[in-house]
Amino acid sequence: MRLDKFLCEANLGTRSQVKDLIRRGAVTVNDVSVKGAETRVDEETDIVCVQGRPVHYQKFFYYMLNKPPGIVSATRDKLSATVMELLRPEHRRSDLFPAGRLDKDTEGFLLLTNDGELAHRLLSPKKHVDKTYRVSIDHGLSEEDIQRLEQGVDIGEDCPTLPAKVQQLEETVILLTIQEGKFHQVKRMLMAVDNSVTALKRISFGGITLDDTLKPGEYRELTKEEVKILYGT
Ligand code: URA
Numbered sequence: 001m002r003l004d005k006f007l008c009e010a011n012l013g014t015r016s017q018v019k020d021l022i023r024r025g026a027v028t029v030n031d032v033s034v035k036g037a038e039t040r041v042d043e044e045t046d047i048v049c050v051q052g053r054p055v056h057y058q059k060f061f062y063y064m065l066n067k068p069p070g071i072v073s074a075t076r077d078k079l080s081a082t083v084m085e086l087l088r089p090e091h092r093r094s095d096l097f098p099a100g101r102l103d104k105d106t107e108g109f110l111l112l113t114n115d116g117e118l119a120h121r122l123l124s125p126k127k128h129v130d131k132t133y134r135v136s137i138d139h140g141l142s143e144e145d146i147q148r149l150e151q152g153v154d155i156g157e158d159c160p161t162l163p164a165k166v167q168q169l170e171e172t173v174i175l176l177t178i179q180e181g182k183f184h185q186v187k188r189m190l191m192a193v194d195n196s197v198t199a200l201k202r203i204s205f206g207g208i209t210l211d212d213t214l215k216p217g218e219y220r221e222l223t224k225e226e227v228k229i230l231y232g233t
Contacts, residue, residue: 003027004037006048010055011093026051061096062227063087063112064208068216073101073110083110086217099123100181100205108133108202109210111230112219118230122206128162128179129206129233133186136199140171145193149176153192157182161189175203206233 001009007018007027019037021027027034028049029041041048048055065083067073072080075097083098099111099119113119122129141149146168152160165177176186187197203210207229211220222230 001041001043002037003029003034003039003041003048006041006043006057007050007055009059010057011090012050012055021050028052060115060118061091061093061113062115062118062222062230063091063096063219064211064214064222064226065098065110065112065219066210066214066216067102067107067110069105069107071217072104073098080104083112086219087112102202103184103187103200106200106202107216108200109205109208110202111205111222122230122233123181125180127233130177130179130204131181131202131206132175132177132204134169134201134203135174135176135186135190135197137172137174137190138196138198141166141168141174141193141195145195148193149189153189155182155185155188155192161185164189172198206230 003022004015004018007013007021008015012018013021022035022037025033025035029039029046043057065086067083071086072082074082075084076082084092084096087096093114095114096112097114097119099113100123102108102110111122121127146166149166150164152163154160162179167175169175176189178185182188186200190197208222208226214220
């Protein structure tokens, strides 16, 4: 790829800032000073340095965010703070986006990435990726409610919801695992059994569990193993 693109992707500045760096002779490729922004570099093998410091190139980024309530799962919003604003300045990139959405009042695991292909796979309705939510509800569920939630309920779509798994934690707290991601799906499923959600937290996504050391609003990079698990789903 072009040297200026490489430096931009490595978060060293805007296109014009990195062009300026190159023009000023601050950049070397394999120990040779280069002045052309269009110089081709191989991001796998070439050693690019800026002011003598090697540039670490990484194509894809994957962050596990513990989304707090009150924040919107979007890259931009006219009225509310977005999940992107929770990233520290050194991690902000214009190509990062949340892979999927949690409602503004929902907490928990949200993946932020710039890997469009992986996000597409994880969000595809055909892939049936597991998502587990800790759901606080208005009142206890009957055996029949649990059976209905597990078999599929009518939430006003063309088809009932796909089979789900319910685990009772407390009288009014359940774990609900679903494989779809329809708008307000968990809230609508509970409404379908004449109940309602009082708090919602996603605790796992695509086989990865939310790191319980992350406080609301905190995030960390996924490990290589976790990325592999997501690719395997
Ligand atoms: N289901 C909901 O109702 N809301 C969410 O944020 C996620 C799943």
